[in-house]
Amino acid sequence: MDLLQRVENALDTIRPYLEADGGNVSVEEITSDNIVRLRLLGSCGSCPMSIMTLKAGIEQAIKRSVPEIEAVEAVNLTDIDDPEAVVPERLK
DSSP states (O other): OOHHHHHHHHHHHHHHHHHHTTEEEEEEEEOTTSEEEEEEEEGGGTOTTHHHIIIIIIIHHHHHHOTTOOEEEEHHHHOTTOTTOOOGGGOO
């Protein structure tokens, strides 16, 4: 099983919880240095708690199932041009 499929399988274990709150996640890429870049979808893309969800939930689930993954990043948490992005300036 390839790396992407293993990451997707790990995400499938937590997707029901994300979907219950109107959200989801998609894999944008896995870099050559084993960093998973995700896009938070639906309510996850605009939720103030998404940074915690990413680190405490999503990243831990992936690393537990796919130990060679070094880190997990959300592309839309740092994309200031995205009006749905969760960035510190908008967490008021």
